[in-house]
Amino acid sequence: MQTLGYYDGKYDEIDKMVVPFDDRSHYYGDGVYDATCAGNHVIFNLDEHVDRFFNSAALLKIEIPHTKQEVKDILNEMVKKVDGDELFVYWQVTRAVAPRNHVFPEGQKGRLWVMIRPSKIGDPSKTLKLMTVEDTRFLHCNIKTLNLIPNVMASELGKQHGCNEIVFHRGDIVTECAHSNVHMIKDGVFITHPTDHYILPGISRVHLIKMCKVAGIPVDERPFTVAEMMDADEVIVSSSSNFCLSAHEIDEKPVGGKAPEILATLRKLLMDEYLTAIGRK
Incomplete structure (x- = not known):
């Protein structure tokens, strides 16, 4: 695949992905993210990035719907399916899908998003x-x-x-x-x-x-x-x-x-x- 997206259990090419209108990212930017690169279909410094991701979510009291290992498994599985020797690996969690209201919706876990696409790491001589x-x-x-x-x-x-x-x-x-x-x-x-x-x-x-x-x-x-x-x-x-x-x-x-x-x-x-x-x- 040229690109691969994920939203709340669904996979497809990025330009075919659809996100619910009431996802709180649309109204408030209510979520956190992390990102890194992958080479040879291996994600670089994955443990550290996932730790930071969970820490950011905890500081905003967002409940990630997966364990750390489950997030790593999803990311590792996805990078193997995307063409290219060097990839950009991005993931985020938004608080919920709920009607617009400033207070947190009750009883909902976050929604996980992932985006994988080819991208070269920076030229260190630049x-x-x-x-x-x-x-x-x-x-x-x-x-x-x-x-x-x-x-x-x-x-x-x-x-x-x-x-x-x-x-x-x-x-x-x-x-x-x-x-x-x-x-x-x-x-x-x-x-x-x-x-x-x-x-x-x-x-x-x-x-x-x-x-x-x-x-x-x-x-x-x-x-x-x-x-x-x-x-x-x-x-x-x-x-x-x-x-x-x-x-x-x-x-x-x-x-x-x-x-x-x-x-x-x-x-x-x-x-x-x-x-x-x-x-x-």
């Missing part, structure tokens, strides 16, 4: 042009909620300015990007915002920290300012499909390019981990 935008999102960014309008609006603004990604900041403090985590290297130290309620606890962020420790690179989990970022030796953007990309420009000013050896080390370690996980090394 450098990014970034743009800073004031972070006006709500104060639960640690929950991977469907409510992404501020991210969408910021991403469109970035596109209009020829930028690849947006860097959010609250006042002077950098938080994260519109759909990635952002980090920096300064004087040989990997610096990343702590996992508080201002950022999503990125899976690739965890693996970057892990590889820093493997390589003997010191890690400092602390807030950093826009000014510090602009003066960093390297600015790194990470996500589940782009493990370790560097920025060459932010707000039309050159940045980074001063610690290529550290970047190369981290990229090799991360790619080796990925290739080993999918059985290609």
Whole structure:
């Protein structure tokens, strides 16, 4: 199959899937999601993504209609049926199907959605042009909620300015990007915002920290300012499909390019981990 969708027990090509009008995602964005890549029909870091998915749902008091193992089984079964060596694997749960009412409907479990389609992982050699935008999102960014309008609006603004990604900041403090985590290297130290309620606890962020420790690179989990970022030796953007990309420009000013050896080390370690996980090394 070219693509494959799933909704509440039903499977079909994505463009043939039908979702009930009263699914609460339509009215409120009332749900959470997670996503990762698959290579060689093996889903990368699946356990960690499913753990985060269940944590997000619990924080919004959404009852997922399956156990963690059942969700993994559904995803693993689906990736085997889709053509392509590299796939994008996305899943979400919405609270219920019920007439529009702000309060939670009683006695209903969530509705699971899945989308699988071909998609290449990011080219690690690509450098990014970034743009800073004031972070006006709500104060639960640690929950991977469907409510992404501020991210969408910021991403469109970035596109209009020829930028690849947006860097959010609250006042002077950098938080994260519109759909990635952002980090920096300064004087040989990997610096990343702590996992508080201002950022999503990125899976690739965890693996970057892990590889820093493997390589003997010191890690400092602390807030950093826009000014510090602009003066960093390297600015790194990470996500589940782009493990370790560097920025060459932010707000039309050159940045980074001063610690290529550290970047190369981290990229090799991360790619080796990925290739080993999918059985290609």
